Amino acid sequence: MDSGTGRAILVDSPPPKSEGERNSSEVTEFILMGLSHEWGVQLFLFALFLLFYLIVLPSNVLIIITIRSDPHLNSPMYFLLANLAFLDIWYSSITAPKMLIDFLSERKIISFGGCIAQLFFLHFVGASEMFLLTVMAYDRYVAICRPLHYTTMMSRRLCIILVLISWAGGFVHSFIQVVLIVRLPFCGPNELDNYFCDITQVLRITCANTFAEEMVMIFSSGLISVVCFVALLVSYAFLLTVLKTNTGESASKALSTCYSHIVIVIFMFGPAIYIYARPFDEYAPDKVVSVFHTIIFPLLNPIIYTLRNKEITTAMKKVVLRYLLCRK
Numbered sequence: 001m002d003s004g005t006g007r008a009i010l011v012d013s014p015p016p017k018s019e020g021e022r023n024s025s026e027v028t029e030f031i032l033m034g035l036s037h038e039w040g041v042q043l044f045l046f047a048l049f050l051l052f053y054l055i056v057l058p059s060n061v062l063i064i065i066t067i068r069s070d071p072h073l074n075s076p077m078y079f080l081l082a083n084l085a086f087l088d089i090w091y092s093s094i095t096a097p098k099m100l101i102d103f104l105s106e107r108k109i110i111s112f113g114g115c116i117a118q119l120f121f122l123h124f125v126g127a128s129e130m131f132l133l134t135v136m137a138y139d140r141y142v143a144i145c146r147p148l149h150y151t152t153m154m155s156r157r158l159c160i161i162l163v164l165i166s167w168a169g170g171f172v173h174s175f176i177q178v179v180l181i182v183r184l185p186f187c188g189p190n191e192l193d194n195y196f197c198d199i200t201q202v203l204r205i206t207c208a209n210t211f212a213e214e215m216v217m218i219f220s221s222g223l224i225s226v227v228c229f230v231a232l233l234v235s236y237a238f239l240l241t242v243l244k245t246n247t248g249e250s251a252s253k254a255l256s257t258c259y260s261h262i263v264i265v266i267f268m269f270g271p272a273i274y275i276y277a278r279p280f281d282e283y284a285p286d287k288v289v290s291v292f293h294t295i296i297f298p299l300l301n302p303i304i305y306t307l308r309n310k311e312i313t314t315a316m317k318k319v320v321l322r323y324l325l326c327r328k
Contacts, residue, residue: 026185026186026187027112027186027187027188027190028111028112029109029110029111029112029190030109030110030111030112030115030190030191030192030197031107031108031109031190031191031192032102032108032109032110032192032194032195032196032197033108033191033192033193033194033195034099034102034103034108034194034195035195035287035291042103042104043103045103046100046103046104049096049099049100049103049295050100052096052295052296052299053092053096053097053100053295055299055302056088056089056092056298056299056302057089057092057093059302059303059306060085060086060088060089060298060301060302061085061089062302062316062319062320063081063082063085063302063305063306063312063316064082064085064086065319066312066315066316066319067079067081067082067312067315068082069319070315070318070319072311072315073311073312073315076139076150076154076156076159077136077139077140077143077257078312079156079159080132080135080136080139080159080163081136081305083132083163084129084132084133084136084301084305085301085302087125087128087129087132088129088298088301088302090121090125091122091125091126091129091294091298092294092295092298092299094118094121094122094125094196094294095118095122095195095196095294095295096294096295098110098118098195098196099195099196099295102195108195110197112186114197115192115197115202116178116181116182116197118196118197119177119178119181119197119198119199119202120174120175120177120178121174122174122196122197122198122294123170123173123174123177123199123221124170124171124173124174125170126170126272127169127170127173127174127221127224128166128167128169128170128171129170129268130170130224130225130228130268130269130272131165131166131169131170131228132163132166133228133232133261133264133265133268134166134228134231134232135162135163135166136261137231137232137235137236137261138162138235139154139159140236140239140254140257140258140261141235141238141239142154143254144239144242144243144254145239145242173220173221173224176216176220177199177217177220177221180213180216180217181199181202181203181213184203184206184207184208184210184213185206185207185208186205186206186207187207188205188207189205190205191205192205193282194286194287194290195287195290196290196294198275198290199217199221199276199280200275200276200280200286203217203280204280204282214279214280217276217280218276218277218278218279218280221272221275221276221277222273222276222277222278223277225269225272225273225276225277226273226277228269229265229269229270229273232261232265232269233262233265236258236261236262236265239254239258240255240258243255243258256309257309260304260305260309263300263304264300264301264304264305267292267297267300268297271289271290271292271293271297272293274289275289275290275293
């Protein structure tokens with residue numbers, strides 16, 4: 001790499017290839033421009049995002065341990081919530097560790113293979129989480145509108161199948177993105193104006209006309225985000241209408257759960273729609289939205305679900321006390 005020009009490293013090959021013959025193996029690494037070039041700002045962001053990550057990771061692990069160890073939390077809703085916490089652990093770990101390291105590094109570099117892997121897992125886990133949120137909305141619909149048939153309609157076997165379908169859907173979606181990316185030629189410059197690899201940045205530095213690929217990705221990522229978002233809002237609006245006609249503690253508890261889910265849906269799908277459901281041109285708010293989408297959003301799930309759910313908070317206290325007593 002030429003540190004003075006920031007251009008891509010090319011593999012020597014006689015004679016020179018034409019643009020149409022170049023392939024992605026010609027670029028061996030990318031330069032990540034990061035969030036700031038000021039050392040003081042980078043140190044502040046390092047401390048801030050390290051704090052976020054150190055909250056997200058143990059919080060979601062505690063959610064999983066609590067749900068698995070408490071026999072009272074054996075309903076389908078908590079099974080799905082444990083899977084959501086598991087996805088949040090992976091989702092936050094795709095970009096955060098690399099970003100934290102880069103804050104302390106002068107040269108922020110990621111290999112071509114590492115970039116593709118980061119892109120793949122970001123869309124794999126992200127899409128799986130979107131599908132899982134849709135499954136959780138269906139679970140709430142059955143619990144509220146078909147309470148007498150809830151245990152039979154939402155059996156453990158069906159929940160496992162729905163979770164596997166969510167993962168499979170995320171894998172297929174991400175596989176399509178990667179296939180479209182790796183077949184494109186990259187010949188420099190190799191600077192990505194962000195702190196991680198995503199299709200919106202990678203497509204901007206290819207050496208080919210990517211209009212067709214961009215349209216496919218917009219209809220893939222963008223359409224998934226918009227369709228799931230609209231479907232979830234409509235379903236929760238219907239559930240809220242039903243619940244407001246009922247009274248009692250169970251209806252109040254269900255309302256609280258629905259409100260929590262709606263907040264998560266808005267914060268999950270809002271940034272995703274902004275990033276992927278439009279042409280991949282660069283705009284000023286892009287980095288801020290990306291930070292919210294990849295770093296802050298995984299922090300919201302454990303906070304919203306645990307603080308608004310007395311059963312989980314009570315069970316968590318028991319787990320923590322049990323651990324502390326065992327340590328004595």
